[in-house]
Amino acid sequence: MSRRFILAAAVTLALISLVTLTRGHLVSASREGTASTVPNSSESSRVSIPEASITTSASLSETVSTLAAPTTQKSGAKKSSTAASSAKAALAAQAPITVNGVANIDPTKAFGSKNASVTMEIFSDFQCPACKQLFTTTTQRVIDNYVNNNKVYLIHRDFPLPMHAYSRVAASYSRAAAHIGKCESVELALFQNQEKWEMTGDVKGTVAAVLTPAEMKKVQELVDGKTLEPLVEKDKQLGQAVPVNQTPTMIIHTRDGQSYPVVGFVSYDVLKTLLDQLVK
Amino acid sequence: MQSAPFNLRRLVIWLGRIALGGIFIYAGYSKIFAPNLMLQSYFTLKFSILANFSNFGNQVRSYQLLPEAGVYFVAHFLPPAEILLGLLLLVGWRLRVWASIVTLILLGFITVVTRAYLLGLQIDCGCFGKPEPLTGFTVLRDGALFLLAVLMTIFAFQEARNPHPWSAPTPEQPS
Numbered sequence: 253m254s255r256r257f258i259l260a261a262a263v264t265l266a267l268i269s270l271v272t273l274t275r276g277h278l279v280s281a282s283r284e285g286t287a288s289t290v291p292n293s294s295e296s297s298r299v300s301i302p303e304a305s306i307t308t309s310a311s312l313s314e315t316v317s318t319l320a321a322p323t324t325q326k327s328g329a330k331k332s333s334t335a336a337s338s339a340k341a342a343l344a345a346q347a348p349i350t351v352n353g354v355a356n357i358d359p360t361k362a363f364g365s366k367n368a369s370v371t372m373e374i375f376s377d378f379q380c381p382a383c384k385q386l387f388t389t390t391t392q393r394v395i396d397n398y399v400n401n402n403k404v405y406l407i408h409r410d411f412p413l414p415m416h417a418y419s420r421v422a423a424s425y426s427r428a429a430a431h432i433g434k435c436e437s438v439e440l441a442l443f444q445n446q447e448k449w450e451m452t453g454d455v456k457g458t459v460a461a462v463l464t465p466a467e468m469k470k471v472q473e474l475v476d477g478k479t480l481e482p483l484v485e486k487d488k489q490l491g492q493a494v495p496v497n498q499t500p501t502m503i504i505h506t507r508d509g510q511s512y513p514v515v516g517f518v519s520y521d522v523l524k525t526l527l528d529q530l531v532k
Numbered sequence: 533m534q535s536a537p538f539n540l541r542r543l544v545i546w547l548g549r550i551a552l553g554g555i556f557i558y559a560g561y562s563k564i565f566a567p568n569l570m571l572q573s574y575f576t577l578k579f580s581i582l583a584n585f586s587n588f589g590n591q592v593r594s595y596q597l598l599p600e601a602g603v604y605f606v607a608h609f610l611p612p613a614e615i616l617l618g619l620l621l622l623v624g625w626r627l628r629v630w631a632s633i634v635t636l637i638l639l640g641f642i643t644v645v646t647r648a649y650l651l652g653l654q655i656d657c658g659c660f661g662k663p664e665p666l667t668g669f670t671v672l673r674d675g676a677l678f679l680l681a682v683l684m685t686i687f688a689f690q691e692a693r694n695p696h697p698w699s700a701p702t703p704e705q706p707s
Contacts (some may be wrong), residue, residue, distance in 0.1 A: 268617050316619060371677050381594065381654070381655065381656075382587075382656075382663070385590055468569075497567075498567065498662070498663055512570060512576070513568075513570075514568060514583055515567035515568050515583075515587075516567050516568070516583070516584075516586075516587035516590075516663075517586060517590040518583045518587065519586040519589070519590075521583045522579070522583055522585075524585045525579060525582070526579050530574060
């Protein structure tokens with residue numbers, strides 16, 4: 253009797269272990285605020301974007317303008333109209349560019365010299381803990397030692413994951429702040445206070461804390477107008493085309509056309525070995 | 533009286549060796565070769581492995597238990613150790629020793645995972661190369677693996693002390 257019981261227990265334990273192991277790997281987590289894996293949904297499956305569908309700088313501006321128009325008409329409010337106009341003006345001045353063979357770059361979310369020998373794209377989610385760690389440690393040192401020395405051109409791509417409740421909102425505020433020239437300070441504030449706003453959802457308050465009331469007003473107008481949403485969406489589409497399976501993901505491009513994807517958190521010392529090899 | 537070579541004790545030992553050995557090898561492999569694996573050159577391969585150790589180190593750090601030196605040690609030592617222990621379990625040589633070590637390691641895992649879960653830490657468990665949020669499910673899985681390891685170890689010791697008659701050395705016949 254006892255032997256049978258032990259045998260049954262052992263088999264059950266082995267089965268539970270194997271089943272849970274498989275499940276844990278095949279199904280991505282759904283608990284908010286933790287996972288940085290792209291879920292297995294149709295939205296996040298490997299998407300291959302045909303060349304024709306990748307919007308060029310000019311057409312993206314047109315798309316944004318077209319999208320801005322109905323918003324203005326719907327609201328009918330003078331405030332929204334002003335916001336849309338200022339967004340259009342901002343976009344016209346900051347149309348997406350191509351650097352080192354990398355297209356669809358929003359210049360307000362890129363740093364460094366366009367003549368740098370290495371271009372680094374970082375796909376990240378403001379609510380992902382590993383992205384926070386990467387931004388507050390590695391990226392800051394890369395900016396100090398490579399971007400500011402014109403060795404690396406750094407592009408921040410938004411890749412808000414659907415499992416994170418506020419990451420899309422955070423991406424919108426960050427994008428709007430970037431378009432008034434406050435990208436770095438707002439991104440830093442969002443990452444540094446990640447644990448706070450992911451509990452309360454107070455993204456707006458976090459952003460407002462590092463901006464003047466006048467700056468915050470402009471940012472809020474851009475966010476409310478939703479005129480910059482196509483830029484966030486474009487970043488996401490580009491990420492899906494890579495494909496980005498988890499955040500953070502870096503794609504490091506060299507002038508000779510080589511690309512090096514680096515997935516997950518990487519310490520500065522380790523990343524430095526690759527950058528030193530690629531920077532010429 | 534033992535009736536067959538594959539009695540309960542041996543079955544549990546075999547089950548534990550195969551399941552835990554396989555899981556340990558996979559866990560170690562996935563930490564070393566995932567999520568980054570660039571095979572263009574020796575340099576990129578070395579970078580990929582170091583990047584993966586760095587990524588795993590960040591997951592270890594998120595448990596808020598070890599100092600930086602400890603994080604570095606675990607991140608670089610644990611993945612190869614998991615592969616080695618998994619292979620040793622599968623081979624079965626000096627099983628009692630390796631089963632005991634695996635059980636102790638799993639005891640460590642279940643302790644830190646349960647602690648993190650009870651503290652409500654929103655972190656990845658760091659069990660395998662792919663990010664996997666730490667949930668009650670993770671605690672249950674680690675608990676199941678730990679119990680299997682305990683049973684395997686106990687039975688491995690029993691088997692050594694009291695070998696099955698079919699596998700016990702045949703007494704020499706008096707001439």
